[in-house]
Amino acid sequence: MIALPLILLGLLAAFSADALPRQILVESAAGIGGAALFAAAVAAARALTGAGGEAR
Amino acid sequence: MIVLPPAAAYFLAAAVSPFLPRPLRRAVLVLAAAAGLSLVLLAPEGDGWRFTLQQGIELTLLAVDPVSRTVGSIFALVGLFCVIYTIDRDDPMLHAATCGYLGAAVGLVFSGDFFSLVVFWELMAIFSLLLIWNSDISGAGDAGMRYLYIHVFGGGCLIGGIALHLASGGPLTVGPVAGGAAALLLITGIGVNAAFIPLHTWVPDAYPKASVWSAVFLCILTTKSAVYVLARTGSGLEAVAWMGGIMCVYGAFYALLQDDIRGILSYSIISQVGLMTAAVGVGTPSAIDAAIAHLANDVAIKALLFMGAGAVILATGAHRLQELGGLARRMPLTAACCAAGGLAMAGVPPFGGFVSKGLVIAAVGEAIPALEILLLVGAAGTVLYVARFLYYVFLAGEPAPGPDEAPPSMIVPMVSLAVLCLVLGTLPDMVFDLLSRAAVHHAYAPSNVAGAFGIAGGALLVFVLAGGAFTPLGRDVPDLDALTRRAGAGFLGFCTGPVGTAADRIDAAAGAAATRAARFASNFQAGVVIAAAVLARPLIRRLPGGAERIRAIDRMRRQFPEVRAGRWDSQSGVLLIALMFLLFLVVYLVA
Numbered sequence: 327m328i329a330l331p332l333i334l335l336g337l338l339a340a341f342s343a344d345a346l347p348r349q350i351l352v353e354s355a356a357g358i359g360g361a362a363l364f365a366a367a368v369a370a371a372r373a374l375t376g377a378g379g380e381a382r
Numbered sequence: 383m384i385v386l387p388p389a390a391a392y393f394l395a396a397a398v399s400p401f402l403p404r405p406l407r408r409a410v411l412v413l414a415a416a417a418g419l420s421l422v423l424l425a426p427e428g429d430g431w432r433f434t435l436q437q438g439i440e441l442t443l444l445a446v447d448p449v450s451r452t453v454g455s456i457f458a459l460v461g462l463f464c465v466i467y468t469i470d471r472d473d474p475m476l477h478a479a480t481c482g483y484l485g486a487a488v489g490l491v492f493s494g495d496f497f498s499l500v501v502f503w504e505l506m507a508i509f510s511l512l513l514i515w516n517s518d519i520s521g522a523g524d525a526g527m528r529y530l531y532i533h534v535f536g537g538g539c540l541i542g543g544i545a546l547h548l549a550s551g552g553p554l555t556v557g558p559v560a561g562g563a564a565a566l567l568l569i570t571g572i573g574v575n576a577a578f579i580p581l582h583t584w585v586p587d588a589y590p591k592a593s594v595w596s597a598v599f600l601c602i603l604t605t606k607s608a609v610y611v612l613a614r615t616g617s618g619l620e621a622v623a624w625m626g627g628i629m630c631v632y633g634a635f636y637a638l639l640q641d642d643i644r645g646i647l648s649y650s651i652i653s654q655v656g657l658m659t660a661a662v663g664v665g666t667p668s669a670i671d672a673a674i675a676h677l678a679n680d681v682a683i684k685a686l687l688f689m690g691a692g693a694v695i696l697a698t699g700a701h702r703l704q705e706l707g708g709l710a711r712r713m714p715l716t717a718a719c720c721a722a723g724g725l726a727m728a729g730v731p732p733f734g735g736f737v738s739k740g741l742v743i744a745a746v747g748e749a750i751p752a753l754e755i756l757l758l759v760g761a762a763g764t765v766l767y768v769a770r771f772l773y774y775v776f777l778a779g780e781p782a783p784g785p786d787e788a789p790p791s792m793i794v795p796m797v798s799l800a801v802l803c804l805v806l807g808t809l810p811d812m813v814f815d816l817l818s819r820a821a822v823h824h825a826y827a828p829s830n831v832a833g834a835f836g837i838a839g840g841a842l843l844v845f846v847l848a849g850g851a852f853t854p855l856g857r858d859v860p861d862l863d864a865l866t867r868r869a870g871a872g873f874l875g876f877c878t879g880p881v882g883t884a885a886d887r888i889d890a891a892a893g894a895a896a897t898r899a900a901r902f903a904s905n906f907q908a909g910v911v912i913a914a915a916v917l918a919r920p921l922i923r924r925l926p927g928g929a930e931r932i933r934a935i936d937r938m939r940r941q942f943p944e945v946r947a948g949r950w951d952s953q954s955g956v957l958l959i960a961l962m963f964l965l966f967l968v969v970y971l972v973a
Contacts, residue, residue: 353833356755357840360762365848368638377639377855 387431387443387492388421388458389502392485399481400474408469411477415465418488419458422451429494440554442494449674452813453610454491456678457484459802460602460685463795467689468595470791476516480599483509487603491610495554496544499611503540503575507533510604513596514588522591528863529588532581536574543568559615569616575608576659577652578625579632583863585651586636590644590701594692597644601684605651606677609658613670616662623663623746627756629656634763638770638852639859641702643691646771647684650727653760654680660757661742664749672741675813679734679806683726686799690720693788693796694775700782703770703854707779713787715797717776722800724768726807729761730838734806737825738813740834758837765841770852905943912938912945 371377395414399407431443461484468480486505493499511533514526546564548554559565574581585605589597616622633653640646654676661673693716694709695701710717726733729740739761747754787793806813810825845852902909915922915935922931938945 349829350832350836353758353836354840355836356758357762357765357837358844359840360759360837361766361841361844362848363759364635364638364763364766365844365851367635369848369851371635371639371859372851372855375859377857377859 385425385430385444386421387489388418388425388454389443389485389489389492391415391417391421392481392488396478396481396485400478404472407474407477411465411469411481412462414481415458415462415484418484419455419462422454422458422488425451425454425492427451432494439497440495441498442555443489443498444492445494445556446492449610449613449670450491452674452678453606454488456681457487457491457603457606460681460799461488461599463798464598464602464685464689467598467692467792467795470789471595473516473595475512476593476595479509479512479516480596483513483599483603487607490607494556496548496556497554499556500537500541500544503611504537506604506607507537510600513600514592516596517591517593519591519593525584525588525591529584532574532584536571536581538571539567539574540571543571556614558617565616565619569612569619569622572608572612572616573625575604576612576655577605577608577629578659579628579652580862582629582633582652583861583866586640586645586648586861587863589648589651590642594695598685598688598692601647601651601688602681605655606658606681609655609662609673609677612659613662613673617670618665619663620750621663623660623665623750623753626656626658626660626663627746627753627760629653629659630757630760631763632656634760634767636859636861637767638763639855641704641855641858643694643701643703643706643771643775644688645858646767647687647691650687650764650767651680651684653764654684654727656760657739657742657757660746660753664746666745666749669742669745669749672738672745675810676735676738676742678813679726679738679803682799682802682806683723683735686719686723686796686803687727689792689796689799690716690723693792696792697786697788698782698784703774704856705782706775708777708781710776712781712784713776715793716788717772719793719796719800720776721772722803724772726803728765728768728838729834731826731831731834732807733803734810735803736834737807737810740825740830761837762841762844765838766845766852769842769845774854901943905945908938908942908945912942 391414395410399410399414402410425444425446427446429442429445433441433443435441465480465484468476471477483506486502486509490499490502490506493502511526511530514522514529543559543564543566546562546567547559550560550562550564552559552564559568570581574584577585589600592600612622630653633649633651633656637646637649637653640649658673658676658680661669661676691701693713694706697713697716698706698709700706722733726735729736743754743757743761746757788796912935916939919932919935922928922935925931
């Protein structure tokens, strides 16, 4: 699932102007960084409120 | 050609449909929704249906420009799909309320004056409240009451803001409201309906408790019409833009902390409305266009996802992620439609959300670069909660036994909306042609496509790696309304406890005093004589024959009220009245 956008990103990066790789890096970093922030905040909120949960 | 205001078609259906037999009612509802859409598309540009009231108030019921036509068209088109979704439900009140709600929303969009706007705004609140109460789900009644309280507050603020605007010489025509108290009140009133933080709690409170059929209407109209009114009256305020950024992140965060599938979608409404609000707050023409485009996309996306969630709830009887799973095998079409809606909301090409979200973030970034970062973080959160929703409802686990795919009346509008999400993404000029001032946008520039995949891919990577943080929850994590509800419960406890006890005691004391006064008044003259004699008892005892006189007084007391005293003459009465007037004069002069 993760491979598909990464392959597309690679193809786009290969055939586009110089500014594109930077754009890809910035947006990917925003995606990973933002999601990581959410993951940490959600884990903290779950622990603090004792919301529980289950792994599937 | 004279074109009726589109709201008329919906209101007519709302008034007539409850009294029709079921087959005819179904036909009338679909025809009314189709007629409403046709009237929106046929309405000529400019102001129409103008009236002057006796007080000199000029009403404009059909103010058509590219923005109002875009918003009206998407409301009417998606409203038609929503009507079809509910058509198999035999509930005349549901259908009447949905038609009234659609009519009020479309009427609001085409209102050219503040007077009509307020009327339609309040009608929306009334019809949406009826839709919330039209539910068998536990807690719907209380949620409706809380919805009523917050919308009474919001409506009051809106009316107050408009009144101040008009009192300061502002025009009645719907347009920007100058700063100061008028703008503050107006934006607070709009902020209630647009779910500004912390006025947002009615959304996740009421929408998951509404019936499956009501929720598909609720999720598309109230918040989006508020964004539209904000764009008309309160754009270009940086504080509003930052509020949008906060909503975007806050909504995404809480969507990840919900287990109720419609709770997730309710917080998603707040997050996506945050994006629109940020763009409206920036207020440049390109930002407003982007906000309206995202509004149009989100109406289609939310209707689709709430329909999908409703189909899942009806098929399984479950509404929590913990109780769901693996439904893609049992309900493949519903799963595919929800996937389309989810991908559109996550901003993945070639769906509509990709185009409008990119435009919003770019427009906001040009004006307030720091806010762009907040929106990008919110976009990553959107990918996470969409992935969590789709994975735990449709992919993970084994499906529970039960009926398979949703009925055709539900599948047809879901597939139609999925196609609409795709069309809004592949033909973005369709939206921007309606917004005539918009320039041609190069939405599919390689950098934009790459950026969208970058965010989605990065967030998905985190979803996979940190999966434990996103598993189904044992219970929803409380929001700010947990505090207000606790404060409210404490206040009620205080009212029914100490205040109630004190009130009971005051009531008992007043009752006893009244009983004594009534007894005293039953023989007033004798009572006065006895009271005076009792008070003067120490003096009377010293008089000659005092003991005998005291015994006489005690006899009178025992026999009261039957004992009779000598009648007072009329002069005494006049004297008493004169004394009362004198007392009144003294009190008046002193006070």
